[in-house]
Amino acid sequence: MNKLLTVSPSPHIYGKDTTPNLMYGVIIALIPAILASILYFGWGSVIVISVAVISSVLFEFLIQRFLLQKKTTIQDGSAVITGLLLSLCLPSNFPVSLIILGSLFAIGVGKLSFGGLGNNPFNPALVGRVFLFISFPAKMTSWPEAKGFQTQFIDASTGATPLNIIKEGLGKGDSISHLMDKIPTYQQLFFGNMGGSIGEVAAVALILGLAYLLLRKIITWHIPVSIILTVVIFTGILWLVNPAQNADPLFHILSGGILLGAIFMATDYVTSPMTSKGMILYGICIGILTVVIRRFGSYPEGVQFAILIMNGFVPLINYYIKPKRFGEEVKNG
């Protein structure tokens, strides 16, 4: 026999999951949200999404190929996800040059500076988004209204997001019941007919994405459910204590980026805890921080900051929260 036998340590078969597989799964789960954004914001959202995705992939390629002189990893799809998630939390009239800058920051600083996929402590898309938010606050807080499909990119009429309305109204001393007349109905909120960043408006599309992710077992329920439940409980308590000053839980869930954050950003593999117990703790902390920032902070929305802050705590959570080892519970008898 002239052919050499192969020897390797066990196991000798492998599952079907691969990194690109999982990444493309997330992209598929994002399709409803992308479609919804195009439906509501038209060309603006098409431009924002395509620019962000293309520039993210391009920057990953260029930096890896020429600056780091490593093998490029654009085919694993993680750069596409970064671009998509970044674009989904931008307003539809965001200038193209700044989107490119945001992608560069997300990929270059948020991801590759730390050693690329698997080593970044913070979610790169959120790093990019927070960078843009801090650097260009004016452009990041003018939200075009969702008006159905439209062809022009820069829309003159901008409006406030529901959360903005509430925040500023409360600042002026209005009561919630009065402010609720100014914001869209729950039905509109659910289907996404409101001002906001392109990806976060349509709750129904995001929930469809969540269902897909759970069905394909790409993520587990722990993070999204614990974030959303915490927000519901926390805002519910505030609401019950003082309904004049606090919006109800349903409003909080449907408005702003909680769903997008809880389903797609907090669940990012690299930057979330490894154990289910850790995931639940992480989710609860994100929920609490979000509500605290929304209600008591100076920004109307806080999901991004909450997730980034908790990203920083993930190594600590991983160190202290261990899975339940086999043999820990000893039954007598």
Next chain:
Amino acid sequence: MSSILITILFLSSIGIVAAIILYLFAQKFKVLENPIIYDVEDALPAANCGGCGYPGCRNFAEACVNSDSLDDLYCPVGGQETMDIVANLLGKEAKQTDPRVAVIRCSGSFKNRPRTNHYDGASSCAVASALYVGDTDCPVGCLNMDDCVEVCEFEAIYMNRKTGLPVVIDEKCTACGACVKACPRDIIELRKRNKKDRQIFVSCINKEKGGIATKYCSVACIGCTKCFKVCEFEAIIMGNNLAFIDSDMCALCRRCVPECPTDAILEINFQPVRTKTDKENKTASDKISEKVKADIKE
């Protein structure tokens, strides 16, 4: 002018009070640690390689200060020079030790050692060695998966991809022994450093009988004792079908080299090239050391 006076009065009194307080504290909490530890630590190379057997240079310094004699303590990186300084600092005798260098005692290159199967696991000698015998039938030969290269703090070992054997860059090797510990096959040996880094050693540690050994590897030591017979310095020890040249005894006379029927005895950094395997190894290592030198110059 009053402001000047106030400043002077105020600051000076603070100075005096502070000095008194400091003095009292210094009396109360006298330093317990021997300050000479710092001096010893300063004299060490601060590589923290662990070659001395202690976790770091600081621990080694403590050990030097606390022990009665320096006989068991040796810093392989700093070498004799450093140990002399340390001994001087402590007023103790440093044991005279020769500088050493690592050598790879395997010549089982791809050409010399036929592969009998193909390994497809994690790229680590330790993993492969724990799993099975290796790509060839030789149970002690080099597994060529870079464990020694990765562990070297001084970039003194690299893997020659053509032969599949690691090569030690003599100039950079500090004989810290990290590779010796890392090698699951115990191929690497620390030998006495000779003039111009010359070295003669048996490049095989296979203890099988000659017939079996040569089946695995064409340059295996077959324990024929030819070299043993020719050596005038009693530097060659035979045992378990294997010859071993004691580097402390060897006079580098090179008489044993041509005797070896399987070319298992290697000579490094000697003038003319003699044997086939030697050529292969030598030219490769020479090229690299030249390249390294060029790199340094840049």
Next chain:
Amino acid sequence: MAKKESSFVNMVITLFVITLTASIALGFAYEFTKAPIAVAKHAAKMKAINEVLPEFNNLPNEEIYKKAIDNDTLYFYPAREDNKLVGTAIETFTNKGFSGNIKLMVGILPDGSINDIVVLEHKETPGLGDKMSKSKSDFSLQFQGINPENFDLSVKNDGGDVDAITASTISSRAYCDAVNRAYNAYLKGGKK
């Protein structure tokens, strides 16, 4: 070089000598720079007063008067052209800034309208809140020539007439607060 031993006398004497030398040096430096510092401070203030008021030929800081308001003191610098009051510069402040106090110099004309405003001191975020400085943006220009009697000195978000600096409502709000404080003090007897 042998170090001195850490004995009691050594320690006390060393530290004493060092502090003594240092204090002498410091005292002289202080004396030496006292006058230039005062001059520099005065020049800065005068420059601001000059900027916020129309032409005058008296020395406003010699006619300075104060008024206590909100547990602090506002300084008034009346300016006269040939003994006729042409305006009052008011050094005002607010502690509602995004990061710390803001000090402004507000020039108010005798008819109660604002002539000009200059920022004396602030620690606002560069690029955002610091746009209140005249050199950085046109924000402060909107106050020129308005009379707070018929102009609500609060940002539009709060129902006022002031266009806030984009994305730094808090700094704008603080700015308005300081101007308001100066104007109210001016009305409540600051008018002389």
Next chain:
Amino acid sequence: MNQWKNFNKGFFRENAVFVLYLGLCPILGVTTSVINGVGMGLATTFVLLMSNIVVTLVKSFIPDKVRIPSFIVIIASFVTIVELLMQAYLPSLFNELGLFIPLIVVNCLVLGRAEAFASKNTFTSSVVDGLGMGLGFTMALFFLGGVREILGSGSFLGFKFIPGDGILLFILAPGAFITLGYLIMLMNKINKKTA
């Protein structure tokens, strides 16, 4: 000892900011523009140089136990003198840097050099070291301030060449950290090449 080598060590090879990571607090605070950075750098250089000189002159008279208090007094005196001088003759720069000038006292760079170098070396070496370290510090602040000013406000030395707002993040504290990180990375790369 070769004094040029000594200077270069402080200026480049063991640069206080990029290699030793000393005195980062004032650095991150003041480098929003080139002028601020260089001003701070020169002030620090002056203090460093003077304290090095004085420390090296008096080192043999100071008992070990009061070493640090003595050094601190010396440094603090020079810092106060710088502060007073700046207030008197450079009021506009003082306005910008005011808060950070007193902080030079606790800049570990100054005390660190006094303790680690000046108290052990000769007069000339200490002067050269002080100059090298101080100018290296100034250079680092120049680059940091330059990058942050260009990116953050689109201007250089106050001259605006990009219309509109810059990237705000670089003016803010996180921008300082990020810029510093990348400059350190660059420095390491250069150092490795020349090593």
Next chain:
Amino acid sequence: MRINQALKTYKRGGIHPAEYKLTDKSPVQILPLPEQVTILLSQHIGVPAIPVVSKGDTVKVGQLIGHGKGFVSANIHSSVSGKVVKIDSLPDLTGYKKPAVVIEVEGDEWEENIIQSTDLKEDITLSEDEILEKIRESGIVGLGGAAFPSHVKLILPKNKKAEALIINGVECEPYLTSDHRLMLEYGEEMMVGIRILMKVLNVRKAMIGIENNKADAIYHLTDIASKFPGIEVYPLKVKYPQGSEKQLIKALTGREVPSLKLPVDVGVIVHNVSTAYAIYEAVQKNKPLINRIITVSGKSLKKPSNFVVRIGTPIQFLIEAAGGLPENTGKVISGGLMMGKAFNSLDVPVIKGMSGILVLPEDETKRKTIEPCIRCSKCVTVCPMGLEPYLLMPLTQDGNFYRLEKEMVLDCLECGSCSYICPANRPLLDYIRLGKTDVNKIIRERR
């Protein structure tokens, strides 16, 4: 045919690899004798046996050739009759050399006291001590794969008492069907074996755990179990690695064996079905462990089958009997796909713990390129022991053994679920296994 009822299983972790039970319908065939057998003297965990024959001796089937000295060791018997031609060191399946006896086959002459008839002998006449002695003499080891000497397992520590006997018929590895066929074809003998074990251990209850992809075996055994009081059959959900002792105990009794403790600490003893059968043969028929059932399988093989094989038969011989080695063979594995070891050459003999030989084509054997860990936490989710493989691998690479021990690396079953599931193709188990060895070494040094 699957059983639909509330099935027992363990809760934490586990995976579902494809089953590929190609041979579950093929009856066990008796393999003809090879020309020469190589019987390794170290086929079990523990001290190798010492040869008691010398070159040139003539031996009979069942004759003692290696004496297991020491507490944890096992006797080795000749599996054929013939002449001892060599006593030497020969490579086992790791390629490292082990002492072995090579016997040239001459006829098939059995030791006189071995009862060769296949009649079922139900009465257990021997006393407990006699049974134990018999098991020890016959060189019985755990036939599930670990090859731990069985008599050692049956001697309980003084202050411990077993409450139940668990018989492992799970066979959760893909391809393997040797236990399945044994349960179907030698069910009654096995039951008697279980009764013997119960007598030795002095327990009233024995539970047979079988995964419900072997429904015919479950029905068959449930049927005959009615004749044997105290023995019950429990169908289990299909889940890998249910065949692991700790997981099986958890599934059947709900008890968890604490870290670094033995099953007897929670009052149970686990034996494999094949071991039970071997014990029946040893006790009732005086037959030492000289043959076993081995599944030879693989998608590319012409005739995948189950064979009764004499210990020491060369692997090459077995593969020839199953249709020869296919052209595109990349890997040959001893044992299951998940935990088995790959052969580096086919000149290796069958040993007691070998339950199957799998032939994999080339395209299935290639490992994919290792990518960076994306921290997807799938390895943590599937680990049946609640460990964190993603962490253990870099800890091993860094040599951080103190932390490794703290992270309970010694609890690892080496089931391979983590490497199986990893989307980045990381060799998690390769390194964890190394970490285990290293930590063990350190613990030994500490003593």
